[in-house]
Amino acid sequence: MLYKTKIKGQDGYVYILMEHKSYIEGKVIFQLLRYITSIWEEKYDPKTKKVPIIIPIVIYHGREVWNVETNLSNMVQGIEDLPDELKTYLPTYRYEICDFSIKGKKRIIGLTATKVALEAMRAGTAMTEKEFKERLAIVFAYINQLPEEQVHEWFEGCMIYLLNVREDITIEDILKVQKEIMPGRGEIVMTIAEKLRNEGKLEGKLEGKLEERKELIIEILNQRFGKDIDKKLEEKIRKANEETINQIKKNILSITIEELKELLK
Template identity: 30%
Template sequence: MKVQNPHDKFFRETMGNVPTAKEFLHHYLPKNILQVIDLDTIEVQKDSFINQEFKDYFSDLVFRVVISGKEGYISFLFEHKSYPDKAIAIQLLKYMAEIWETKMKKEEVSELPIVIPLVVYHGKSKWRFPLHLGGFLNGFEEMPQNVKEYLPNFHYLLYDLSEYSDEEIKGNAQLRIMLKLLRDVATKSTEEFLQSFYEAIYALLEIEDKQKGIEFFEITLRYVFNAVRDLTKKDMEQIVRQIETTFPEGSEVAMTLADLQEKKEIESRRVFFKVRPGIQWLPRSFA
C-alpha cells in the first residue's frame, strides 16, 4: 500500500535529524532570533503536541534549545495540505499551550519556557493568511494599543517553499534535497519533478559518510515512489538507469524498491478487479 502521507514521513525523517534541523535554523532563522539561540544545545524532543483532529494536516517536530541562557523550545509545524489553512494560528496557539501544559504537569515548572513557532508549507497556492494571531481577530487592528494588551496575539515564522528559488535553498545536502523536492512535488509536473529528483541525486555525492548517504537516498527514493501517484514502469526504469550512472552506491536499493513498487501496483489492480467484477484487468506491461 502507498504510504498514507509521504510528505509528512519525508519531512519528519529528514528534519528529525539534529544536524539537518540545525542547518535549517542556521540558514533560515532571522538574525535577531538567531542571536539569542545557542544552536549547539539543540536536542530533538520525542513528544508530539498535535491534537488528533489535526494529524491529517500537520506534522510536528519540537527541539529543546537554550534561548537567552534559559531552556526554550523551537517548534516546527509542517503543513502538508495542497492549500493553506486559515486555522493555522489557532492550531499554533493550541500547540504552544500543549507544550506549556505538559511542562507544568510533568515537571511542575514555575516558569513557562519560550516557544518559537515555525510553519513550513509546500502547497500549490500561495500563503495568503496573516502571520500573527491578531490578524484573525475581527477589529484587532483598529483597537487602541491599551486595549490590545488584553487580547492574545503572537507572530509565527512562515516558510512557503513555493517562493524559494534553487539559489535561495541552502544548507547541507539532506536539507536542500528535502526542501527542493517538497517544493517541486506540489508545483511541477511529473516530468519536471523527476528532473528535480535527478538533480538531487548529485547532491548525495556531497555526503562524506557513504552509509548515511545511502540511507538518506533510500528515504528520498521511497518518498518519490509514494508521493508521485502516476509513475509508470518506464519512469521507474529511467530512475534506476539514472541512479546507476550518477549514484551507483544506491543502484541496488533503487532496483529493489522499483520491483516492490511494481508488485504493489499490480496487486492493487488485482484487488480492484476483485471488488469490481466485470472490469477487465491487465498487468501494466500488457495494458
C-alpha cells in the same frame, strides 16, 4: 510530518514540522500552533526545563497563490495601536510557506534536509518529464551534501515518496538521474531497492511492458555489477524471451553474474 535534524552551533536537535495543504486554509496558523505545543509537551526535558526548536513549514500545492497571514501577531486585532509593553504579552510566532501552486515561484533556502524534503515534493508535483528530472537532480544534489549517516535515510524516503505520488515514473527513471548526480552510491540504491521489493513496491514497477522491463533490469543489474555488465550482456537481455526475463526479474536482487550468463546462453 516531523523531521529531526541538526543545525551547526546547536547542542540538541531541531525539529521541522511540515503541514501539507492542497487548499487555502485561513486558520492553519492555529493548527500548527497546536501541533507545536503538543510536541513541546512530549519533548519537554525536566532536567534542563527546555523544549526543542520547532520550525513550522506549510507545503502548499493548490491552484491559487497562498494569501494567508503567516505571522500570528499580525492577526491580533488592533495590535498596531498597542504600546510595546502590552505587545510583550502576546505570542509571537510565524510559519514558513512554500507555495508550489502553479502561480507561486518560491525559492527554497535554509537547512539542507529541508531543501531535500521540499524539492522532493516539488518533483512530485512536476508537470512535465523534463521538469521532474530537473527537480530530481536537485534533490539528489542536496542529498549528497548531507552527513553520511543521513544519506541512506533521505534517499530511501524520497524514492518511496516519489513512487507513491507519481504513477508516471519507474525506479528506472529515478536510477538514471541518481547515477548521474550520485555516482559511486550504487550500494545504497540496491539496498533500498531490495527493501522496496520486500514491501511489494518494486514488484509492481517490474510488471510493465516487456521492453520496459528489460531496460529496467539492465539498469538495476548495472547498479549491482558495474563493469561486469558489458554491452554484449545487455544485448542478450534485450533479445531474451519473456520467460527468461521473468526468471531474471524474480531473482534480480540475488542472482550472481555467473547465473545471469547461464540464463542468457
